[in-house]
Structures are given as structure tokens and as C-alpha cells.
Amino acid sequence: MLELVFIVCSILEGQTCRQLQPIPLQPDTHMMACLKASQIEGARWIETHPNHYIQRSTCQPLGRVGKA
Numbered sequence: 001m002l003e004l005v006f007i008v009c010s011i012l013e014g015q016t017c018r019q020l021q022p023i024p025l026q027p028d029t030h031m032m033a034c035l036k037a038s039q040i041e042g043a044r045w046i047e048t049h050p051n052h053y054i055q056r057s058t059c060q061p062l063g064r065v066g067k068a
Contacts, residue, residue, distance in 0.1 A: 001027045001062040002034045004041060007055045017055055020045075024062060034059035 003024045009017040023041060025034055038057040046054065 001025070002029050002031070002059050003062050003064075004034060004038055005058050005060055006038075006042065006045065007057075008045070008049070008052050009055050010052055012051045022060075025059075031059055 001024065003022040005022045006020045007017055008020060009015050023037075025037060029037070038059065042054050042057055046052070
């Protein structure tokens with residue numbers, strides 16, 4: 001199972017960046033579908049956060065985010 005992770009940065013706050021809460025995807029989602037979802041979800045997020053930009057988006061195995 002994959003999850004979608006965004007790192008977003010503020011334009012107004014000196015380009016301060018943070019990781020958004022991971023978005024879990026359906027159990028049968030493949031990597032290509034996750035990459036397409038990142039474009040769609042990223043566009044939705046940017047519409048409601050005009051003073052930010054997405055620095056990076058990744059598709060990772062569920063539960064991997066935040067582990068060293």
C-alpha cells in the first residue's frame with residue numbers, strides 16, 4: 001500500500017517548508033497511479049493555498065514516512 005507525501009513551502013514566510021500529513025491511497029494503487037494522484041491532489045491543494053508551492057511530492061510505502 002502506498003501513501004502520497006507533499007513537502008510544501010511558504011512564499012511569504014521566507015520559504016519555510018513543511019511536510020503535509022501523508023495521504024493513504026487505495027491498497028491496489030500502483031506507482032504510476034500514485035504519481036498521477038500527486039498531480040491532481042497537488043493542484044487541489046495549491047488552489048486553496050496560493051501563498052505556497054509544492055517543493056516535492058513522493059509516493060512511499062505506507063508507514064515509511066517519518067522513519068529514519
